[in-house]
Amino acid sequence: MDLLRIATAGSVDDGKSTLIGRLLYDSKQVFEDTMESLDRASKAQGLGAVNLALLTDGLRAEREQGITIDVAYRYFATPRRKFIIADSPGHVQYTRNMVTGASTAELALLLVDARKGVVEQTRRHAAITALLGIRHLMLCVNKMDLVNWEQSRFDEIACSFRQLADDLGVKQVTVIPLAAVSGDNVVDPSTNMPWYTGGTLLDFLETVQIPDRARHHALRFPVQYVIRPQSDEHHDYRGYAGTVATGSVRTGDVVAILPSGVRTQVTSIDRYPGSVNEAHYGQAVTLRLAGDIDISRGQMIVGVEDQADVTTRFSADVCWMSEAMTLRPRKQFWIRHTTRRVRCLVERIDDRLDVEHYTREEAPLSLTLNDIGRVVIRTMEPLFVDPYEVSRDTGSFILIDPGTQLTVAAGMVRTPLLADAPEA
Amino acid sequence: MSTLINDPPGIDTDLDQLEAEAISIMREVAADFERPAILFSGGKDSIVLLRVAEKAFWPAKFPFPVVHVDTGHNFPEVLEFRDCRVAELGATLVVGSVQEGIDRGDLVEERGARASRNRLQTPVLLETIAAHQFDAAIGGARRDEEKARAKERVFSFRDEFGQWDPRNQRPELWHLYNGMHQKGEHIRVFPLSNWTELDVWRYIEREALEVPPVYFTHEREVFERDGMLMATSRYLPLLPGEQPFMAAVRYRTVGDMTCTAALRSDAFDLATVIAEVAAARVTERGASRADDRFSEAAMEDRKREGYF
Numbered sequence: 001m002d003l004l005r006i007a008t009a010g011s012v013d014d015g016k017s018t019l020i021g022r023l024l025y026d027s028k029q030v031f032e033d034t035m036e037s038l039d040r041a042s043k044a045q046g047l048g049a050v051n052l053a054l055l056t057d058g059l060r061a062e063r064e065q066g067i068t069i070d071v072a073y074r075y076f077a078t079p080r081r082k083f084i085i086a087d088s089p090g091h092v093q094y095t096r097n098m099v100t101g102a103s104t105a106e107l108a109l110l111l112v113d114a115r116k117g118v119v120e121q122t123r124r125h126a127a128i129t130a131l132l133g134i135r136h137l138m139l140c141v142n143k144m145d146l147v148n149w150e151q152s153r154f155d156e157i158a159c160s161f162r163q164l165a166d167d168l169g170v171k172q173v174t175v176i177p178l179a180a181v182s183g184d185n186v187v188d189p190s191t192n193m194p195w196y197t198g199g200t201l202l203d204f205l206e207t208v209q210i211p212d213r214a215r216h217h218a219l220r221f222p223v224q225y226v227i228r229p230q231s232d233e234h235h236d237y238r239g240y241a242g243t244v245a246t247g248s249v250r251t252g253d254v255v256a257i258l259p260s261g262v263r264t265q266v267t268s269i270d271r272y273p274g275s276v277n278e279a280h281y282g283q284a285v286t287l288r289l290a291g292d293i294d295i296s297r298g299q300m301i302v303g304v305e306d307q308a309d310v311t312t313r314f315s316a317d318v319c320w321m322s323e324a325m326t327l328r329p330r331k332q333f334w335i336r337h338t339t340r341r342v343r344c345l346v347e348r349i350d351d352r353l354d355v356e357h358y359t360r361e362e363a364p365l366s367l368t369l370n371d372i373g374r375v376v377i378r379t380m381e382p383l384f385v386d387p388y389e390v391s392r393d394t395g396s397f398i399l400i401d402p403g404t405q406l407t408v409a410a411g412m413v414r415t416p417l418l419a420d421a422p423e424a
Numbered sequence: 425m426s427t428l429i430n431d432p433p434g435i436d437t438d439l440d441q442l443e444a445e446a447i448s449i450m451r452e453v454a455a456d457f458e459r460p461a462i463l464f465s466g467g468k469d470s471i472v473l474l475r476v477a478e479k480a481f482w483p484a485k486f487p488f489p490v491v492h493v494d495t496g497h498n499f500p501e502v503l504e505f506r507d508c509r510v511a512e513l514g515a516t517l518v519v520g521s522v523q524e525g526i527d528r529g530d531l532v533e534e535r536g537a538r539a540s541r542n543r544l545q546t547p548v549l550l551e552t553i554a555a556h557q558f559d560a561a562i563g564g565a566r567r568d569e570e571k572a573r574a575k576e577r578v579f580s581f582r583d584e585f586g587q588w589d590p591r592n593q594r595p596e597l598w599h600l601y602n603g604m605h606q607k608g609e610h611i612r613v614f615p616l617s618n619w620t621e622l623d624v625w626r627y628i629e630r631e632a633l634e635v636p637p638v639y640f641t642h643e644r645e646v647f648e649r650d651g652m653l654m655a656t657s658r659y660l661p662l663l664p665g666e667q668p669f670m671a672a673v674r675y676r677t678v679g680d681m682t683c684t685a686a687l688r689s690d691a692f693d694l695a696t697v698i699a700e701v702a703a704a705r706v707t708e709r710g711a712s713r714a715d716d717r718f719s720e721a722a723m724e725d726r727k728r729e730g731y732f
Contacts, residue, residue: 003438070575070593075568075620082438084618096595103597225451229484237483243448243599272479282436284447284480297455321595336600339455396598405604407594 001077004210007086007105007134009098009125014111015142019180019201020087024076026187027202070094071101080206095370096321098125099410102132103396106211111140114147114177117157120356123164127355130168131317131372131412133392135211137165138174140201144193145179151195167358174208176201216391219247219255219303222338222384223295227286239270239286240295245338245393246386247303248280249287257293258300258384259310265290298340300384308384308394309416315350315376317388318399320367322408325401327367327375333408335379337397343380344399350374376417388412439627443476446615448599449578450480453560453613454487456603460560460613461518461553462488463732466498466506467678469564469616471633472624476615477562478513488562489516493549495541495680496523497659502678505636520552537663540682546731550586553610560603562613563732568620569708572724578617584608586730612732621708622701629694638675639697641690646671652685676701676708 008016074085086101088094102108108129112122126137139161147153158175165173176185177196184190187202199207224242249255253266268275268288279285287301295301302308320327327346335344351360352373360374367373388395399409436444453460462477464470477486490510494503510517522544525531531544553561567574577593579601594602603611616624628635646653647666654660656668660682673686674697691697723731 001438003441070590072571072574073567073618074574075618077620077622100595100597104599224448225455225481227481227484231484234483241451241480243444270482272482282441282444284444284451286482334604336602339452392598396600398595398597398600398602400602400604405602405606407596407602410595410597 001082002210003082003084004107004205004208005084005086005105006107006109006205007088007098007102007129008109008111009088009101009129014113015180016111017087019111019140019142019178019186020074020085022180022183022186023202024074026183027076027078071097078202078206083205095124095128096319096410098128099132099319099321102129102134103410105129105132105134107136107138107205107208108134109138109140111142112157112161114141114143114153114157117153118160118164122161123358124355126161126164126168126170127353127358128319128372130170131353133388133412135170136172136174136208137170138176138204138208140180141175141177142180144177144184144190145182149177149190149192151193154193154196172211174204176204216246216386216394217248218306219249219253219301220245220308220384220386220391220394221249221255221287221301222340222394223297223299223301224339225297226295237288239268239288240301241284241286242301242339243284244279244281246281246391248278249301249303250278251275254304255289255301256304256307257295258302258308259382261307261310262293263304264293298338300338302384308386310382310384311416311419312380312382313347313376313378313417313419314383314385315374315414315417316397316411317353317372317414318367318375318409318411320369320371320373320409322401322406323369324404325408327371327373327409328365332402334400334402335377335383335397335411336400337383337385338394340383341400342383343402344377346399347376347378350376374414375411377411378419385413385416387414439623439630442616442619442623443479443627445599445618446473446476447480449601449613449615450477450486450562452601453562453603454481456601457560457611459556459558460488460562461491461556461558462486462562463564464490464492464506464510465564465678466492466502466509466636467564468624468628468635468639469566469619471509471635472616472619472627473562473564474509474513475627475631475633485514489518489556491518491520491552491556491558491561493520493545493552494522495545495682496521496526497541497657497680497682499636499638499675499678499681501638502636505634509634518552518556520548522548525551537661540680542680542683543726545680546586546726546729549732550730553586554608558610559605560611560613562615564616565614565732566619566621566624567614567617570723572727576614576617576727578614579603580612580614581605582610582612582730586610588612588727588730590724590728622698625694625698625701629698636678638678641672641674641692643670644673644686645669646673646686653687654685655681657681 072087076083088098088101110125141157154177178185185200189200221242223240227239227241229237256263267290269279270286329348332345351362352364386394395413397411398407401408522541525548526533577596645656645668647668674689691700
């Protein structure tokens with residue numbers, strides 16, 4: 001069975017939690033005891049009908065304030081497909097959570113209120129999902145009941161959304177009119193909108209082609225852990241454990257080790273309880289190599305053709321996630337990239353992205369919470385990178401503040417730069 | 425080392441993907457922490473956890489001791505199973521004992537017919553973590569179990585009091601985990617975060633893993649309390665009007681005998697258990713855990729204190 005990972009985002013009061021609640025409820029994924037507790041909680045809030053939004057708002061503070069604060073993960077399956085939904089809050093102050101939810105998603109589901117249409121938050125959410133490399137945007141035009149199920153209103157919104165997706169360079173777009181409160185076009189087709197001939201939301205989710213996760217076909221194998229049993233039976237065993245980030249590897253392949261560039265041959269690909277001939281993208285395996293080479297965590301095994309860039313300087317887009325601290329040039333961090341952690345500094349901030357107008361403000365003095373900007377990063381030791389758009393796993397990183405040890409930024413590698421390039 | 429598996433390359437099932445993710449998280453813990461431990465209760469989720477650990481480091485043994493918090497009210501069958509499995513893996517077992525804490529006078533037992541040692545597990549777990557200076561504790565909790573758990577990170581930071589602060593969690597992106605912490609703080613790690621109850625059972629079937637017999641139907645003396653079937657035991661005195669009777673039951677979750685309820689079931693093997701779980705209309709915790717019924721936010725409150 002395949003697994004589709006979806007990120008959702010919408011503005012405050014667009015009814016996103018209600019939509020997900022409806023999707024789970026109508027596809028019979030909500031259990032009776034959950035319904036009973038929802039019923040109790042809804043009554044406690046003085047609501048007449050069951051508030052399906054309470055299905056996803058799990059924390060006490062979320063229920064009290066009626067908003068989603070943190071990313072909630074939901075799991076459901078139909079006979080055709082399994083889904084993991086990362087449900088992110090819509091408020092502007094939680095942009096960082098949306099970035100979090102989108103980082104592992106293959107499809108983004110955005111929501112607008114039919115009365116309001118595409119608003120600034122829609123533009124921001126679409127920009128973030130596009131930035132995070134999601135290739136398929138889908139828009140649910142919710143609350144169609146409140147615009148009398150009018151086709152003209154839907155068409156207008158769909159048209160402006162397609163324009164927006166075009167501005168972002170997103171090619172695959174789907175727009176569906178629905179009403180989450182009553183369930184129209186969520187799981188069951190609506191009888192209120194005969195002019196709409198497309199499928200329901202669930203039809204779409206079950207049948208949409210999952211974008212190719214392994215767009216990059218050259219081997220990238222970050223060494224995560226060295227396995228040395230030191231037992232009598234496996235006295236000389238030395239295996240390099242990790243997950244294939246992109247591409248594939250076969251027994252007998254000649255590979256290169258980064259950063260040294262030394263070449264060797266794969267003698268065995270081990271996976272409990274034996275060995276396999278080949279391993280590909282996403283598989284966790286252990287490689288054994290010919291010769292007596294000393295390799296440790298943080299190094300990378302790559303194909304000899306089309307190797308990753310070994311670099312100490314690159315440009316990247318970062319989303320700043322710290323409330324307490326602002327990002328200023330020359331600040332130092334730990335950078336976590338693949339299985340490597342090294343010291344780095346942010347050499348300069350080139351621009352800040354206006355996520356509502358898709359323009360870039362040049363040379364800002366700093367980035368603050370929820371800002372996204374282009375920076376130049378210099379590392380103390382080399383990283384082995386690919387641009388994020390060709391490889392998520394070897395193009396993504398986080399920055400950790402050495403003082404507080406908190407994750408303060410999410411980053412996407414754009415272009416490797418020369419180490420000794422003159423300061424701009 | 426001679427077995428050659430010839431599966432078609434390029435096709436990974438959902439279980440393959442979940443397993444690969446969990447293996448990668450386990451290896452990350454082994455590489456990134458000095459003194460990690462793995463929590464094992466003998467329940468189905470931790471059975472899967474141990475299997476994933478076994479696979480992640482094979483042909484070496486997994487580099488963690490196994491930790492169990494024993495309330496003193498556990499099912500004897502489950503404790504027996506725990507000891508067998510640990511011996512089979514050649515692992516080291518560390519037991520944190522609630523009974524010993526009570527005997528020492530460090531813990532005070534709840535009183536009354538509804539007394540449970542559920543909450544006493546938290547201080548014992550935290551004390552065990554502190555005594556052994558564990559800097560990471562790998563657990564089998566899943567996000568689909570409960571609404572507060574749905575918000576939990578894979579690497580979940582605990583302060584020096586062992587507390588979880590759900591409003592102030594570290595952002596967690598891609599598969600890049602931040603395990604940095606100061607001395608005295610620790611990280612809880614949940615490799616099975618993205619698994620569902622059904623996934624766990626399908627995996628147990630696929631891997632042909634042994635589970636304690638209480639997961640399958642058996643005749644047991646039970647009584648009804650708050651609409652749930654509880655096993656009669658010396659730990660759980662009957663209230664007036666409660667009548668013990670024999671019934672064919674099984675357990676859907678396995679915790680302390682005082683807070684885990686049995687279900688009427690005739691599921692006798694993995695296939696019938698899977699069919700039952702797939703058709704279930706009640707969540708596993710709702711069906712069988714008295715500890716989650718205290719309030720809407722019972723789990724969130726316990727987790728804040730440092731619960732599993």
